[in-house]
Amino acid sequence: MAKRDYYDILGVSKTASDDELKKAYRKMAIKFHPDKNPDNPEAEDKFKEAAEAYEILSNADKRAQYDRFGHDGMRAGAGGQGGGMNMDDIFSQFGDIFGGGGGGSPFESFFGGGGGRGGRQRKGSNLRIKLKLTLVEIADGVEKKIKVNRLVSASGVTFKTCTTCGGSGQQKKVVNTMLGQMVSASTCSTCHGSGKTIDQRPPGVDSTGLEMKEEIIPIKIPAGVAEGMQLSMSGKGNMAPGGGIAGDLLIVIEEKEHEELKRDGNNVLFDLYISFTDAALGTSIEVPTIDGKVRIKIDPGTQSGKILRLRGKGIKDLNGYGKGDQLIHLNVWTPKKLTSEERDMLEKLSKSDNMMPKPEKGEKGFFEKVKEFF
Incomplete structure (x- = not known):
């Protein structure tokens, strides 16, 4: 079944500003949030669909790629874009949309910081590299092995339960509202939702328990890619502290000029x-x-x-x-x-x-x- 247009999903025009995108997504997220629509698969699908649309359109590079190539450009390459978001990916957006970051966002107040899911997992940062290809490699596709320096979980690091949140990843407090007292939950400011803090770490490892290492990553480039196209390998970016979700590796295609063609x-x-x-x-x-x-x-x-x-x-x-x-x-x-x-x-x-x-x-x-x- 063909995917719906991302702009149609959010109900905005193709010239919509960042603020208009954010406002439209916030409205959709609140309307179709799973905690507000329990046991409603259709609402959950629309919730995920809106999150995917916002994830692409809120990123300037991905939006330009989508405007140029449509959904085909988003799913090109290993991992692809679109259709691969899980709930952890979606809730990781809420700090931007609903003002999270441990400050008790309005969304967390309404839905308990992700509906009692044990805290929001942190996501590692994305890595972006440029890959030059010859016309011959572009013509029929090619397999490459690329060197990437990425943050990975270091060995020898030990963790302990976060004393601030007791391992739940959330801080809760009672808030007085016009409807009476309500419990507001927000991401723990100490462990950032992981429920764990570092107990001991070896020399050379940073305060988050990560270290930089060079890795050789194989990637299959599909035939027909074009200058400026961005491919994505899910989970091949920097790892997240405390065993969270790894970021993505973004590969930007560059074409080498052929001598005659x-x-x-x-x-x-x-x-x-x-x-x-x-x-x-x-x-x-x-x-x-x-x-x-x-x-x-x-x-x-x-x-x-x-x-x-x-x-x-x-x-x-x-x-x-x-x-x-x-x-x-x-x-x-x-x-x-x-x-x-x-x-x-x-x-x-x-x-x-x-x-x-x-x-x-x-x-x-x-x-x-x-x-x-x-």
Whole structure:
């Protein structure tokens, strides 16, 4: 089943500001929160759907990616974006939306800091790297092994129960309201919701129990990715203190320029220059493609500006809809310098009626020919 548009889910326009997005999501989260709609799978689905939409649109990079590629761009790569959020991911957003961070947010006051789920798990920060790919690697996809320095849980660290919250991850207090006394719960300011604090740690380990280590991470890049596209590997970012949820590894694609070929969507373009004699007499010539050199035939009487198509010699579509083509633009090269002998020969040829330009009746112009290919 096709996913709904993220803007439609939140009920905002594509030009909505950050404040408008936040306000719309807050309204949806309160309306469909599981604690307010117990045993209601439909409400829970809408709750998750709204959280996913806000997670993408509230991030400038992800929003730009979504605006450009839609849902296909979000799910590209290992881990993907969208459809992978769990309740811990969703509740980790509430500090931004409802003013959390241990200060007794309005949302926590209404719903007990996540509905009595034992405190909100912390999430590690995301890591972002750039990955340069050649046109050949982009054409058919490629597997890479990348080096990443990330924070991981250090060995030799011991924990103890947080004395502030007693291991619950929440601090509770009685609040007087117009409806009487109510218990307000907020994330513990000491352990930040994990329910544990560090007891002992070895030298070189930071105060959160994490240390920096280099890891080799394999990643499969799908065919058809484009410059600026962002892929995501869930859980491959920095780990969270106290055994929380690891962040994501975000991979931003950069395209290396090919020496001879140019990319145009899923098609590949190549400018081929041939001599006047080859154009007039015809010839065969090797041209580069993504898969290596191939020999093509130039028919006698070929005109400058003609476009040849090599079907299936382009780039695989990101969504699996076949491959693009290679388009070869033929250019008849005019020599800038001539020998006296060459000049004499050309002057004799110029007097021939056959050398005068005579466009065939109904022949299409260059731009009309180009349009036929797109």
